C-alpha cells in the first residue's frame with residue numbers, strides 16, 4: 405500500500421504534537437511522517453526559566469536541566485527526522501525545499517515554524533543582551549549568571565530583565581527565589597544580586613485581571629524583585645542599560661543610564677523570515693491566514709498552526725502560546741485523518757479566554773483555571789499538572805512519567821516554599 409507522505413515543518417509544540425497524534429491514530433500504518441527542523445529537540449519552553457536559573461552553583465546539574473525540557477526528535481519509531489531549516493515550500497509541485505537545496509516531496513504539509521524574539525531594533529540588544537527563547541539561550545543565561553554570582557568582586561550585581569510578560573516575569577521571580585535560597589544557605593552574601601524587572605506597562609502581567617496583577621505584584625515585591633514599570637528599554641551597552649520613563653503612554657526624551665551586569669530580554673515575538681518569504685495570504689501582522697480547518701486559504705493540503713497561524717475572519721486573534729498550538733494540533737491531526745479516510749474535516753473553535761498559570765518563584769504561581777482566579781501553592785500544583793499533561797499527551801507513558809518526575813525533582817532543588 406502506498407503511504408501518504410506527511411511532511412511537518414517545525415517540530416515544536418504544534419508540529420511534534422501533530423506527529424505523535426497521527427502515529428497513535430487509526431491511519432498510522434498508511435502514512436509516512438517526516439519532521440524537518442534545524443533543531444534536534446522539541447523544546448518545552450514553559451520550563452526554560454528553570455533551566456536559566458537552575459542550580460547556579462552546581463555545574464553538574466546542567467545536563468539534567470536540559471534533559472527535562474528537550475525531547476529529542478530522532479528517537480521515535482514512525483517519525484523520520486531531517487535536521488535542516490527549510491527555505492521555501494513549492495505548493496504546486498508539492499515540495500518542501502531545504503536550506504541545502506534538497507527537496508522533500510509531500511502529499512500533505514504541516515507548517516509549524518513558531519515565532520522568533522522581537523527586539524524592536526533597540527540598540528545594543530543583539531550584542532549585549534540575551535533573549536530567553538531556546539534551550540541554548542537558557543544555558544547561556546545560566547552560565548553568565550553563574551559567573552556573575554561567583555565573581556570575587558563584592559560590588560552589588562544588577563541583572564536587568566526587560567519585558568514583564570509571562571516569560572520575563574516567571575524568569576525574574578524564579579531567579580530571585582533561587583538567589584534568596586542561596587543567601588539562606590550562606591552560599592552568597594545577602595542582597596549581593598539585585599534583579600530589576602522593567603516594562604513599559606504600569607504593572608507586570610498585563611494579560612491577568614487587575615486583581616491577579618495585584619497578587620502577582622505583591623509576590624514579586626515580597627521576593628525582592630525591583631520593579632521599574634512605565635519604563636522602556638532604550639538601549640543596552642556592555643555594562644549598562646538606557647531607560648526611558650513613560651508618562652501617559654509617551655516615552656520621555658531623556659535616557660537614564662543604569663549600571664547592569666547582565667541584561668535578559670523577553671520583549672515579545674515576531675514572525676520568522678521564512679514566513680515572510682512564503683507566498684500565502686497573511687494577516688497584516690505577518691501570521692499566515694488559515695481557514696477554520698487550519699488550512700492555508702490557497703491550498704487544501706497545507707495546514708498551518710501555532711504561533712505562525714492566524715484564523716481568517718476569526719473572532720479573536722489566538723494568543724501565541726503552547727496551549728493554542730497543542731489545541732490546534734488536535735484539529736490538524738483529525739483533519740489529516742479525515743482527508744485520508746475521505747471524511748469531512750472538523751473545525752477549530754476559537755476561545756475567547758484561555759486558562760493561564762504563571763509560575764512566580766518557588767512553589768508559587770498565579771492565574772486562572774476553569775475561569776476561576778487562583779494563586780499561591782494551589783496554583784503552583786495546578787501548573788505542575790499542566791506541565792505533566794503535555795508530556796503525557798505526546799510521549800509514551802513511561803517516558804512521560806520519568807520526564808515529569810525528573811523535571812520536578814531537578815527544578816525543585818531551587819524551590820523554597
Ligand SMILES: Cc1cc2nc3c(=O)[nH]c(=O)nc-3n(C[C@H](O)[C@H](O)[C@H](O)COP(=O)(O)OP(=O)(O)OC[C@H]3O[C@@H](n4cnc5c(N)ncnc54)[C@H](O)[C@@H]3O)c2cc1C
Pocket residue numbers: 413414415416417418419440441442443445446447449450451452453488489490491516517518519536537538570571676678709710711712724725726727728729
Ligand atoms: C521562555 C518561554 C516560555 C513560554 N512559556 C509558555 C507557557 O508557560 N505556556 C504557553 O502556553 N506558552 C508558553 N510559551 C509560548 C510557546 O512556547 C509558543 O507559543 C509555542 O512554542 C508555539 O508553538 P509552535 O509549534 O507554533 O512553535 P515552536 O514550539 O516554537 O516550534 C517551532 C519549531 O520550528 C522550527 N523552525 C523554525 N524555523 C524553521 C525552518 N525554517 N525550517 C524548519 N523548522 C523551523 C524551530 O526550530 C522550532 O523547533 C513560552 C515561550 C517562551 C519563549
